[in-house]
Amino acid sequence: MEWGTPLYDDKKLYELLILESFQAGLSWECVLNKRENFRKAFDNFDIDKILKYDDKKKQELLNNRGIIRNRLKINAAINNSAVFKNIQAEFGTFSDYIWSFTKGQTVYEEYTLRITSPLSDEISKDLKKRGMTFVGSTIIYSYLQAIGIINGHSKWCMCYRKTTNEG
Numbered sequence: 807m808e809w810g811t812p813l814y815d816d817k818k819l820y821e822l823l824i825l826e827s828f829q830a831g832l833s834w835e836c837v838l839n840k841r842e843n844f845r846k847a848f849d850n851f852d853i854d855k856i857l858k859y860d861d862k863k864k865q866e867l868l869n870n871r872g873i874i875r876n877r878l879k880i881n882a883a884i885n886n887s888a889v890f891k892n893i894q895a896e897f898g899t900f901s902d903y904i905w906s907f908t909k910g911q912t913v914y915e916e917y918t919l920r921i922t923s924p925l926s927d928e929i930s931k932d933l934k935k936r937g938m939t940f941v942g943s944t945i946i947y948s949y950l951q952a953i954g955i956i957n958g959h960s961k962w963c964m965c966y967r968k969t970t971n972e973g
Contacts, residue, residue: 812912812954814901819953820890821851824883826949827940828874834948836874843872848883856887882940889938904929908955915958922947925956 813819825844829837837844847870849855859867867873867880890900897903907929915923926947933941950956 809952810954810957813952814905816894816900817851817853819900819904820853820887821845822952823886823890823941823949824848824851826945826952827882827886828876828879829948830879830940830942830945832874840873843870847873853887853891856884857891859884879940882938886938886941889933889936893936904953905955912954913950913956915956918958920947923950923956926950 813822825837825841828844845851847867864877864880864884868875868877893903894900897906907925913925922943926943929950930941930943930946933946947956951958
């Protein structure tokens with residue numbers, strides 16, 4: 807998984823969405839440094855296993871020093887898993903849902919210091935309406951960049967050229 811590359815695989819989209827929710831209020835680097843610990847703690851992001859987490863498993867996660875131990879974020883990860891599954895049932899895949907907001911196209915933005923956009927506002931609002939938590943506009947903006955829906959690289963950046971076949 808490479809940050810900023812268009813992503814369509816639901817398992818990877820799910821993993822990044824969960825990781826982004828844990829990133830709230832922290833640096834992305836902090837989460838990335840713990841990614842392997844998260845994978846182990848969250849059963850390799852097996853959504854069907856996560857949906858069955860009980861109080862014992864939640865306590866195990868809260869005691870796991872290798873991950874970000876925040877009760878609200880752990881509960882959100884479990885809750886958001888059910889909403890993710892509902893979206894898959896409604897749209898066929900989560901990928902179809904998330905990419906439908908841009909009709910399957912990457913949005914190119916010249917590098918700015920923005921942390922939200924009208925697109926992240928819209929998706930955040932929709933996810934919250936569906937019952938997700940820890941999906942504010944800032945988290946969703948970062949998520950959209952991570953999964954390649956928003957490309958905020960400058961035209962002279964190697965990543966910009968790579969994803970637009972320029973240069």
